[in-house]
Amino acid sequence: MPEDETVQLEADAAAAEEGGGSLEVDDLLVEEVSIDGMCGVY
Amino acid sequence: MSVDVPTQPLVLKDRFKQGLAAPICLTWELTYACNLACVHCLSSSGRRDPNELTTAEAMGVIDEMAALQVFYVNVGGGEPMVRADFFDLLSYAVGRKVGVKFSTNGTRISAPRAQQLAAMDYVDIQISVDGADAPTNDAVRGRAPLRRRGAPWTTSLPPGSGSSRSPS
Amino acid sequence: MTNAAPVAERALFDAALAWRLHPQVALRDEAFGALAYHYGNRRLVFLKSRALVELVRSLEQYGSAADAIDAIAPPGEAQRYRATLARLCRSEVIDVR
Numbered sequence: 001m002p003e004d005e006t007v008q009l010e011a012d013a014a015a016a017e018e019g020g021g022s023l024e025v026d027d028l029l030v031e032e033v034s035i036d037g038m039c040g041v042y
Numbered sequence: 043m044s045v046d047v048p049t050q051p052l053v054l055k056d057r058f059k060q061g062l063a064a065p066i067c068l069t070w071e072l073t074y075a076c077n078l079a080c081v082h083c084l085s086s087s088g089r090r091d092p093n094e095l096t097t098a099e100a101m102g103v104i105d106e107m108a109a110l111q112v113f114y115v116n117v118g119g120g121e122p123m124v125r126a127d128f129f130d131l132l133s134y135a136v137g138r139k140v141g142v143k144f145s146t147n148g149t150r151i152s153a154p155r156a157q158q159l160a161a162m163d164y165v166d167i168q169i170s171v172d173g174a175d176a177p178t179n180d181a182v183r184g185r186a187p188l189r190r191r192g193a194p195w196t197t198s199l200p201p202g203s204g205s206s207r208s209p210s
Numbered sequence: 211m212t213n214a215a216p217v218a219e220r221a222l223f224d225a226a227l228a229w230r231l232h233p234q235v236a237l238r239d240e241a242f243g244a245l246a247y248h249y250g251n252r253r254l255v256f257l258k259s260r261a262l263v264e265l266v267r268s269l270e271q272y273g274s275a276a277d278a279i280d281a282i283a284p285p286g287e288a289q290r291y292r293a294t295l296a297r298l299c300r301s302e303v304i305d306v307r
Binding site for chain 2: 239
């Protein structure tokens with residue numbers, strides 16, 4: 001895999017981890033979760 | 043009036059530890075009858091359970107979900123559309139504001155049924171296709187659904203319906 | 211995909227207008243406040259204060275969101291509640307009447 005592609009994947013992974021995945025945490029009185037596709041029958 | 047004075051914002055994961063008033067969604071294997079025989083079937087389906095719920099009993103379950111305010115139910119099986127009362131139960135759930143996301147092999151979706159489903163709110167449909175071509179798919183699915191039926195849903199859903207979300 | 215207005219349109223929250231809980235949203239009371247599930251965009255939103263839930267449920271009784279905030283937000287919290295409503299507007303939990 002090209003080096004710059006590896007670096008981008010690592011950056012994406014770090015950003016995703018920091019952002020808590022699909023959870024949006026802010027200091028307001030709401031939190032939003034995207035659950036579409038998270039449960040279902042396969 | 044009680045005063046709510048939030049100090050630290052509540053963290054989502056801590057809230058989950060205390061549980062919720064009701065499930066967000068439920069999964070329901072509506073029947074174990076199926077007209078296919080997929081090699082990977084998680085529910086070992088193919089034969090209808092003699093004790094499966096009657097229409098009245100199933101509607102009773104939907105009533106409970108509506109009372110709990112479960113937001114939606116994932117319906118699978120077996121093949122849920124082989125039940126003769128499938129569309130009755132679907133309408134019943136939607137009428138009580140319980141969303142339905144059902145998983146189907148699609149063999150029972152005729153063109154008129156596709157139109158009917160596309161017109162319904164609160165309904166998501168998941169059509170199981172296990173290959174980029176018919177021979178691959180059919181080998182997995184155990185019979186020949188795509189070749190036989192010609193996948194009517196792909197031509198019957200209105201433009202803009204989307205491929206991975208519900209028609210509505 | 212469901213029909214969705216451009217993000218820029220949806221993002222504007224004008225507290226001088228009359229608002230309401232979005233008709234496609236189911237609001238379910240919880241110990242911490244409420245869960246809001248939008249049947250159109252499939253978003254699940256946690257409302258983390260009972261006052262906020264009361265505010266959202268009461269919006270349609272007021273001529274403007276500003277009036278509703280004045281009446282219902284706890285003392286000193288008006289700006290926070292206003293910002294929260296703006297966030298709920300962006301998630302389409304509330305819309306203009």
